[in-house]
Structures are given as C-alpha cells and as structure tokens.
Amino acid sequence: MTVFEENGRLTGEGLEVVGSALFGEKWKNPLGKALGVGGSRIRGVIQGVRRSPSGWTPEIKEMLESQIDRCKKALSSLEES
Numbered sequence: 749m750t751v752f753e754e755n756g757r758l759t760g761e762g763l764e765v766v767g768s769a770l771f772g773e774k775w776k777n778p779l780g781k782a783l784g785v786g787g788s789r790i791r792g793v794i795q796g797v798r799r800s801p802s803g804w805t806p807e808i809k810e811m812l813e814s815q816i817d818r819c820k821k822a823l824s825s826l827e828e829s
Contacts, residue, residue, distance in 0.1 A: 757802055760794040766808050
C-alpha cells in the first residue's frame with residue numbers, strides 16, 4: 749500500500765486509511781466536510797481522477813493527533829474508574 753506520493757501528497761489509498769480511522773466506515777463525506785470540500789472531491793482522489801492537495805496532509809495529521817488525544821483522555825478516565 750502506498751500512502752504518500754513522492755511529493756508528500758496523500759494517495760487515494762492513504763486517504764482511505766486515514767479517513768476510515770478518523771470517521772469510521774462512512775468516512776468520505778465527514779472527511780470532506782472537515783477539509784472544507786465536498787465528498788465528490790474525496791471520491792475523485794480515491795478514484796485517481798484528482799490529486800490530493802498538499803495542504804491536506806498537515807490538516808489530516810492534526811485531526812489524527814487530536815483524535816489520539818481524545819482517545820487517551822477517554823482511556824485515562826476509564827482507568828481511573
């Protein structure tokens with residue numbers, strides 16, 4: 749699986765990996781909304797019709813880091829119970 753192109757842009761496969769990690773099975777529209785684009789733009793990248801903008805990579809990394817933080821806090825609160 750190739751997650752990044754040589755220039756650091758996410759591939760369609762990479763977008764699927766991070767999108768499903770962030771938003772679950774029906775991730776395309778929620779990820780598009782989070783990035784300020786329509787679901788059709790996301791589908792275009794997945795299908796190889798469009799390239800992902802270079803700006804998506806840092807935005808998505810930030811979303812993943814935020815989710816990791818939320819998960820760690822939730823786990824910590826469960827362990828304290």
